Amino acid sequence: MNSREQDDQRKGALKQQLVNTLDYEQLMNCMRCGFCQPACPTFHQTGLEAASPRGRIALMKAVADGLMEPDEAFKQQMDLCLGCRACEPVCPSDVKYGQLLEQTKDALFEHAEPAGAIPLRGLHKFAKPIFKRHRRLRLMSTILHAYQRSGLQRLANKGNLLRWLPAHMQTMERIMPHADSRGVVKRVGGHRFEAKGERIGTVGLFRGCIMDVLFTETNVNTVRLLTESGYDVVIPKEQSCCGALFSHSGDRDTxxxxxxxxxxxxxxxxxxxxxxxxxxxxxxxxxYDHLLADEAEWVGPAREFAVQVKDISELLLRSQRWNQLPEAAVQSKTAAQPETTRDDTVTVTYQDSCHLRNVMRAGEGPRQLLRLIPDTNFVELEGGEVCCGSAGIYNLVQPQMANDIVDSRMEAVRDTKASIILTSNPGCLLQMKVGVEREKANDRIQVMHVVDYFAEKILK
Known part of the structure; x- marks a missing residue:
């Protein structure tokens, strides 16, 4: 079989999988009303119908109906989507756009022509054993830790030795947090901790993968805050990566x-x-219940698991412990409502995590925590619900669009006059640090996780 015949066979297999797996009922649920368009970052940046959720659904349906081939232009539009799912909360028909996108990415992962020097499937094959076993991830972080702390990083930047890297990769290298190969378990000294005060229940900490090697301090503060709130905390040893980075790029099997x-x-x-x-x-x-819906022996346990998952802010707010805090010095307000604050008051703003807001529907929790903190002037970020451009590894594979989006976010930050940008997701935190770097504002704006800020101000 020659290369052209192989290419035709591959395209035919891609089309057939899309026809077989796309949820046609969900495709038909889209009323073409356009309510999703103002919520879509890529539509906002390009103004193109095809770069909106409505447009992408129309492309998917055209393939499913046999009206078009899933060609390179089709793939480009699917790849351009951030997967932020801001379209879902505003959709009057409750279209499950995220599920449609995952079904499409799954087919593209299996059958589309790999782009770039490193095929995606090969990259996943390399990454899978690292992310599955936490000790392997810590080993990788040890290498990064040595690079950062030995002076090699300083030498590389001072000597411009990384100039061969793309500009966005150079920026990412500069803003990367210091790796901690110990992880939360070694930092806190165990896998189980007792509640302080009146006990509410037992919490299992999902420590994450990148979270536990680049944001170990946040995991440590999470344990501290949970025990202070009245929870026994367990950190299961054999937990693995959540699978998001694999699922969002189409590797649903992993x-x-x-x-x-x-x-x-x-x-x-x-x-x-x-x-x-x-x-x-x-x-x-x-x-997970949706991910494992086709496997009878797993669907029940997965449903029970999914119900138990809570954002840290929701768990902290269930505790009576924080009701004893003094009233916050300044109530939250918008940038359009200036107010004179005391000299010791810190002005902060908050960039939403898309998936916390749009999927977990828990976007208000971090805001409620911020309103509890004394001497904190919380200013709402205009358009804070709009994706920052991180979206997993989106800022690495779609750097131009990611930079355009984060630059618009920084314009809104400027209006708040905040000295601290808070987030609830490591990818968002890194992306906002990219924004601060691009703004050349490192000397006046800090980016922190909400958990770290809350712990710093409350657990003194």
Whole structure:
């Protein structure tokens, strides 16, 4: 079989999988009303119908109806989508756009021509064993830790030795947090911790993968805040990556493998709740029942698991412990409502995690926490619900669109006059740090996780 015949066969297999797997009922549910368009970052940036959820659904339906081929232009529009799912809360027909996108990405992952120097399937094959076993991830972080702390990073930047990297990769290297190969378990000294004060229940901490090696301090603060709030905390040893990075790029089989491991491990731990401090991970975890819906022996346990998953802010707000805090110095307001504040008051703003807001529907929790903190002037970020451009690895594979989006976010930050940008997701935190770097505002704007800010101000 020559290369052209192989290409035709591949395209035919891609089209057939899309026809077989796309949920036609969901495609038909779209009324073409256009309510999704103002919520879509890529439509806002391009003004193109095809770059909106309505347009992408129309493309999917055209393929399913046999009216068009899933060609390169089709793939480009699917790849351009951030998967932020801001279209779902505003859709009057409750179209499950995220599920349609996943079905499409799954088919593209299996049959589309790999783009770039490193085929996506090859990259996933390399990454899978690292993300499945936490000790392997810590080993990788040890290498990064040595690079950052040995002086090599400083030398590389001072000598401009990384100039061969694309500009967006150079920026990412500069803003990357210091790796911690110990992880939360070694930092806090164990896998189980007792509640302080009146006990509410038992929480299993989902420590994450990137979260636990680049944001270890956030995981440590999460344990501290949960025990202070009245929860026993368990950190199951054999938990794996949530699978989001694999699922969002089409490798659903690997995501299912990770999901089964986590469902079993947390089920064996006998916890009341599962705490997530990363919006992207939490959104993946609460949809394990959908991910494993076709496997009869797993659908029940996956449904029980998904119900237990809660964002850290929701769990903290259930505790009476924080009702004893002094009233916040300044109530939250918008940038259009200027107010004179005391010299010791910190002005902060908050960039939503798309998946925390749009999938977990828990976007108000972090805001409620901020309103509890004394001497904090919380200013709402205009358009804070709009994606920052991180979206997993989107800012690496679609750097121009990601930069355009984060630049618009920084314009809104400027209006708040905030000295701290808070987020609830590691990817968002890194992307907003990219925005601060591009703004050349490192000397006046800090980016923090909500958990770290809350712990810094409350656990003194």
């Amino acid at each position: 995501a299912r493998e990770f999901a089964k491991q986590n469902v079993k491990v947390f089920g064996d731990a006998k916890v009341d709740y599962i705490a997530s401090n990363a919006g992207g991970c939490g959104a993946m975890l609460v949809e």
